[in-house]
Amino acid sequence: MSGDAVIPHLVLSTASHLLLAPVAHAANDVATSSVFSPVSAPADSVVRVATLVLIVTAGIFAVVASLLVYSVVRFRRRADDDGSEPPQVYGSDRIELAWTVIPIITVFVLCLVTARTVYDVQAAPRPADALEVTVVGHQWWWEIRYPGFATANEMHVPVSEGPAARPTFLALESADVAHSFWVPRLAGKTDLIPNRHNRMWIAPREPGLYLGQCAEFCGTQHAHMLLRVVVEPAAEYARWVAAQQAPAADDPDASAGRRVFETTACINCHTVRGTVATGRFGPDLTHLMSRATLAAGAAEMSRISLRAWIDDPDHVKPGALMPAMQLDDAATDQLVGYLMTLR
Amino acid sequence: MATIDPAFASAHPGASRTSVPGLLHGWVVSVDHKRLGLMYIASGLLFFVVAGLEATVIRIQLAIAENHFVSPQVFNQMMTLHGTTMVFFVGMPILLGFANYLVPLMIGTRDMAYPRLNAFSFWLSLFGGLLLYSSFLAAEGLFGGGAAPDVGWFAYAPLTELTFSRGNATDYWNLAILVSGVGSIGTAINLVATTLCLRCPGMTLGKMPLFVWINFVVACLILVTISPLTAAQIMLLLDRFLGAHFFDTQAGGSALLWQHFFWIFGHPEVYVLMLPGFAFVSEIVPVFSRKVIFGYPIMVAATVAIGFISLSVWAHHMFAVGMAPAANTFFAVSTMIISVPTGIKIFNWLATMWGGKIRFTTPMLFCIAFLFQFLCAGLTGIMLACAPFDWQLTDSYFVVAHFHYVLVGGLLFTIFGAIYYWFPKATGRMLDETLGRWHFWLLVIGFNMTFLPQHFAGFAGMPRRIYTYGPGRGFEIWNQVSSAGVIFQAAAVACFLVNVIHSLRRGARAGSDPWDAWTLEWSTSSPPPAYNFEELPAVRSRRPLWDLKHPDDPDWRFE
Numbered sequence: 001m002s003g004d005a006v007i008p009h010l011v012l013s014t015a016s017h018l019l020l021a022p023v024a025h026a027a028n029d030v031a032t033s034s035v036f037s038p039v040s041a042p043a044d045s046v047v048r049v050a051t052l053v054l055i056v057t058a059g060i061f062a063v064v065a066s067l068l069v070y071s072v073v074r075f076r077r078r079a080d081d082d083g084s085e086p087p088q089v090y091g092s093d094r095i096e097l098a099w100t101v102i103p104i105i106t107v108f109v110l111c112l113v114t115a116r117t118v119y120d121v122q123a124a125p126r127p128a129d130a131l132e133v134t135v136v137g138h139q140w141w142w143e144i145r146y147p148g149f150a151t152a153n154e155m156h157v158p159v160s161e162g163p164a165a166r167p168t169f170l171a172l173e174s175a176d177v178a179h180s181f182w183v184p185r186l187a188g189k190t191d192l193i194p195n196r197h198n199r200m201w202i203a204p205r206e207p208g209l210y211l212g213q214c215a216e217f218c219g220t221q222h223a224h225m226l227l228r229v230v231v232e233p234a235a236e237y238a239r240w241v242a243a244q245q246a247p248a249a250d251d252p253d254a255s256a257g258r259r260v261f262e263t264t265a266c267i268n269c270h271t272v273r274g275t276v277a278t279g280r281f282g283p284d285l286t287h288l289m290s291r292a293t294l295a296a297g298a299a300e301m302s303r304i305s306l307r308a309w310i311d312d313p314d315h316v317k318p319g320a321l322m323p324a325m326q327l328d329d330a331a332t333d334q335l336v337g338y339l340m341t342l343r
Numbered sequence: 344m345a346t347i348d349p350a351f352a353s354a355h356p357g358a359s360r361t362s363v364p365g366l367l368h369g370w371v372v373s374v375d376h377k378r379l380g381l382m383y384i385a386s387g388l389l390f391f392v393v394a395g396l397e398a399t400v401i402r403i404q405l406a407i408a409e410n411h412f413v414s415p416q417v418f419n420q421m422m423t424l425h426g427t428t429m430v431f432f433v434g435m436p437i438l439l440g441f442a443n444y445l446v447p448l449m450i451g452t453r454d455m456a457y458p459r460l461n462a463f464s465f466w467l468s469l470f471g472g473l474l475l476y477s478s479f480l481a482a483e484g485l486f487g488g489g490a491a492p493d494v495g496w497f498a499y500a501p502l503t504e505l506t507f508s509r510g511n512a513t514d515y516w517n518l519a520i521l522v523s524g525v526g527s528i529g530t531a532i533n534l535v536a537t538t539l540c541l542r543c544p545g546m547t548l549g550k551m552p553l554f555v556w557i558n559f560v561v562a563c564l565i566l567v568t569i570s571p572l573t574a575a576q577i578m579l580l581l582d583r584f585l586g587a588h589f590f591d592t593q594a595g596g597s598a599l600l601w602q603h604f605f606w607i608f609g610h611p612e613v614y615v616l617m618l619p620g621f622a623f624v625s626e627i628v629p630v631f632s633r634k635v636i637f638g639y640p641i642m643v644a645a646t647v648a649i650g651f652i653s654l655s656v657w658a659h660h661m662f663a664v665g666m667a668p669a670a671n672t673f674f675a676v677s678t679m680i681i682s683v684p685t686g687i688k689i690f691n692w693l694a695t696m697w698g699g700k701i702r703f704t705t706p707m708l709f710c711i712a713f714l715f716q717f718l719c720a721g722l723t724g725i726m727l728a729c730a731p732f733d734w735q736l737t738d739s740y741f742v743v744a745h746f747h748y749v750l751v752g753g754l755l756f757t758i759f760g761a762i763y764y765w766f767p768k769a770t771g772r773m774l775d776e777t778l779g780r781w782h783f784w785l786l787v788i789g790f791n792m793t794f795l796p797q798h799f800a801g802f803a804g805m806p807r808r809i810y811t812y813g814p815g816r817g818f819e820i821w822n823q824v825s826s827a828g829v830i831f832q833a834a835a836v837a838c839f840l841v842n843v844i845h846s847l848r849r850g851a852r853a854g855s856d857p858w859d860a861w862t863l864e865w866s867t868s869s870p871p872p873a874y875n876f877e878e879l880p881a882v883r884s885r886r887p888l889w890d891l892k893h894p895d896d897p898d899w900r901f902e
Contacts (some may be wrong), residue, residue, distance in 0.1 A: 034806030057722040077700040091638035122668040184804040188734020194592035198665035223809035
């Protein structure tokens, strides 16, 4: 937001690049999720205040550590020591006052900057045209609800830049235990807590794929609760929305597989819009093939991994809550064939 | 010496040995504060080795991307047990053990105020630890093999509810901590009563050694902070066994309620663990700098201030739960304020060394490393206190690095320093200095190798508590270095254990005052007799032995 007035932005960003070169080097690398490569407003504000804090703490470290090194070297007992005790100094009101007051002033400045950033991020007004997305945490996947359709584990949002900037506001909920939404290049974390409605916002300014994952321990597969956020230009985003809103494909070649799907317990947990499958416990599969990964990032999306997943979810993602359906090979092949048509 | 309880004499090296059962019996029935102190420390060291092995499993699993060394279930158990054990069955017992052993000696009395309560509290603590580990044998009851708690040491609701944690492993965690918590409260009551009522003639509150002052504040903190945890644990028990819904979100319970209860215990608990480390440093640094502690009154004031402020910072663990901006700001400010008294302490230790004649014995080496490492921990603490920065850093590996700099680079180093410093008093023999230096340098290298890179893993976006991670996200290098550091740390601990075993039998004789120190425990024999002092001492200053050694220049003229 507008923290620039207090902190000269140029100086800080240069300093942050110097200080944090090792972690921020991969700014354009898709795989990076460094907190020091921000591409969105709240993450930018964090880097600004963080850089100031890093500079202040580095200064304190330099001063105190050099005093420590100096006193350890200078006041070591010498080989020719006569065994007498050094002068005993019991204290000094003036010196002690100095190293009470100076830290208080430092802390005061840091508190002001912190408070300002907290309010900048948390109290940012919500534009009327902001995109509203609801994210629901599940053990161990992300349900992502848009007006009119739902998807999972892969969120698409428009770039928010220029005069028609359109930030995305997220409503965060949980279906079971506590989770935390964390895509480091977009914003800090906000937890998804059952019985609680949390909010956060992002305003990404560069198209791209940004990786994140659950950051609050949520049970066995906490590690495989990955999240992909695709930021795309407004037109591309609109195309994606249109494709997602469409009902599921109904390929006659896959009708046998569809029958398997509709007559087994799959439909208790999964939704495929336009069929009898309306379950809500598992991810919406209407456009399964539009997503790049399977089981919240546990595997790449492919025929082979999809088959392995359906055959024995526990093998692909130990502890996963989807049961093995005990289908024979033919039925599994038909089912995979059907799912592969859900583009 | 003839009047000493024979069982006591036999337990100490150099004295005559009786049969093993007799010896064991002597220890089990003992209500002597020194023996209980040593048993506390020994049980803490035993659990330290266990929890260290658990950490090793964690580091092996994370050494490379997509490793299959252990299953996610086992990893989560290791992570839970490591944290729980280190806090409740390593940190607390060792620190309470030192307080138990040293406070009566330092204030010149014969025992704690309530010796039987003391014994009761120790055994609660030990059996709490054993209860936790018996979950491996019994958590699944008759239905199959054992299991261990896997909900994290913080046991966030509603993951701990019946819906999400089946079996009894979570109940073992709950009851084990509850039992040992009652033990900690018992010992805290004892320390408060001892400090207030049993000081020797002349020892006003203002003349107590800093060690005693700090442990007094710690005991008060324990009384205030363990109770909310115990209350929350009883609520969790009610949820799990009697169908209450305090934390059962599916029936309208509150997940946040547990977090508030846990951290209003959990953050002061950090100071319950860390302040005794300050206490060790405040005794060791002056002796080996050959100077009186600089600014005693402000050190006491800083300790008391830390005690009070630490009660108002708990929600800085919860910056990401969606609190209002005003609440986030309040807890950020209160957390930053606590760095002021903490900074004062560091400056005063520095000033104590300034102008001294520093002797680089092993205890002093550990204290010097502590000063550097705790400085780092304090500064990363300021970063975490800055709420917006914390939104990125919380629950990332940065936090893991930060609190290991506090609890290992800070606390563990001071514990080792304290063991090297007071081992001669408790056993009558010195620990070996050469092995001590090996121990020290290996630990400095291993500790920093393991935990420094974790800061950068956190910056790179690696969350905590994940049992594996994908390749190519910039996490690998930090994790590899981190895991390699374990080898050095393990070698350091091995040096320490060899040193203890070797020195117990063959260490040089210590005499009553090997370090030329100034507090009362060094005025009695090593090990001290059961009654501590033949005649109760009377003191005129904070350094009674300095007064004895320097009758021409006594402290009481200047205090």
